[in-house]
Amino acid sequence: MAVYTERKAGSALADFIGEHAQVLSIAMFFLLCMTIFGLSSSTFFTTGNLLNVLRQAAPILIVAVAMTLVITTAGIDLSVGSQVALVNAVCAIAIAAGLPWPVVVVLMLALGAAVGAAQGWFISYQGIPAFIVTLAGLSILRGFALYLTEGYSIPITGVPGFFWLGRGTLAGFPVPALIALLIAALGFVVMLRTQYGRQVIAVGSNMEAARRVGMPAKRVLASVYVVAGLASAVAGMLIAARLGSGSSNAAQGFELQVIAAVVLGGTSLMGGKASMLGTVLGTMTIAVIGNGLILLHISPFFTQIVTGAIILIAIWLNTKLFDRGFRFGRART
Template sequence: MTTLTNNASASTPALPATPLSRRITAKVIELGLLPILLVAMLVVFATVEPRFLSAQNLTNVGRQSVYLLLVTLGQMIVLLCAQLDLSVGSTIALTSVITALALSAEVPPVLAVLAGLGVGLVVGLVNGLVVAFWHVPSFMVTLGTTSLATGAALLLSNGAPVTGVPLSFSAFLGTGSLGGIPVPVIIAVLVALAVYGILYWTNFGRNIFAIGGNELAATVAGIRVKAVLVAAFVVCSVLTSLAGVLLTARVASGEATLGGSFVLLSIAAAVLGGTSLFGGEGRIGLVVLGVIFIGVLNNGMNLLQISSYIQQLVLGAVLISAVALDRLRARMG
């Protein structure tokens, strides 16, 4: 009997192995072309422009990427819920003006920072409550808050930069370093680690993925969908306001025009990093790579003195490519 069983097992044909090309293609679809493109871009810029790999320039890339990273992490959380926040640019502007006004009035820096973060709290609450309880599409709600926040920033600043930011504030949060590492970079790394922990090690994070994957199923499972949506928008806006505070320290003034480019760039960086526009899918590691990709691309084009008009064309092409890749991932999935 044993002999027959062994013979039968020996005669069973083995399942054909997945072709290497198919496995590579599946991995590329999963991770995207981002890591390959980033390495290729680094090689090209380093070859064409010797200054690119200098310590000073790499530090500059790190500083410039911090603000986009903070906004993109917030945008990622909202995208994971299958929503969108178009108000991040105006939130940065209003945060900058409020923070600078508080500092110019000799309010203690800690309270001024809290006032700036309070802008994000209010904007996030408005966005989240209207989306969650009134069921208004998020792009319409955040478009409205964009207009409100921009108008408030212009009204409070009279359309001019708000000066009077203490040098100590700018020297620490804007250009300061600890152990040779820029303070904004340290803050961004800590925030990224905190967001990672929230998304992957807490019920709140798991609920975000569940809502983005299937909101109806999440509701049936007992998840408080409305509360999670409100919290997601609040976290996004508060992280955006943190970027606004750091930018205010960087430019040493409050600017009502600050942050206009962050809307499209944050969406592009998140989607480039594999965050789905349809919710429920995203990884922080790849999102960080998406931010670095855009930072390196901007820096390299600036070093090569490429026209700002051409840079806009390139960034537009990057955004379209990111959306196309997201659609391809959705179909393959």
């Protein structure tokens, strides 16, 4: 007679590490980068430099939160940098024309939402791949920004309230960083606690199955691009407020940094899996690398090489290791 015995359960620690391997790995990589740059530069851990890192990372984090939703649906938005540039330029033109800056803020949010809605309509309701639609948007929107500014930088003057959004501090903390953290916290709540967040994950896992159980799958898919447009509008205005000008050349390579932050944070390019905490850590890692390389007097162009390498490695880990049931130790029975 055969005797069956229960396999010994794995440790709780091993199961926890296996379940959160990607977030833990980016957290360790972030700490490693902090340590290396801290030891290599005496100014890295100064209060002024750390606050500067947070201020510069704010626009990337804001758009990365929205990009997390987009990539969770198995989509991508290559046009966010061009959206930021368009809003940046139009914002400066509107303020220079004499419009009150609070009105301009509302109009820019509407512009970002409209651009996102247009792209979302083509992707969701017309069935055109997101890569194609947003690649076209990358060119079209940057072209509009160039056309409106004729390639020149548009100065912004006489609006201290608007400048406060990009340069101000609150209790010693940069206002842009506070805005970014609030948006990141909202992203956490949306993904973990709301029906909409569950619908985004369901659409990314299997859009047809989500549609068949009664979810408004196409509307959800289109909505994430509206969110990306809104986030890009906020980022564009913060950059304009910080620099005191609007330019069609703003946010060059911005989409590369945003996608790198999201993928590095563990959100699956195949859809159906997201990590807002990973996105925050990924964004800060990208920002720390860029800042650290500058402090070490390394060419800023090298940052693009590092960012590209990070994307490649993150995608490799995403598809070859973590998405194939990666586990530490023995599984529980």
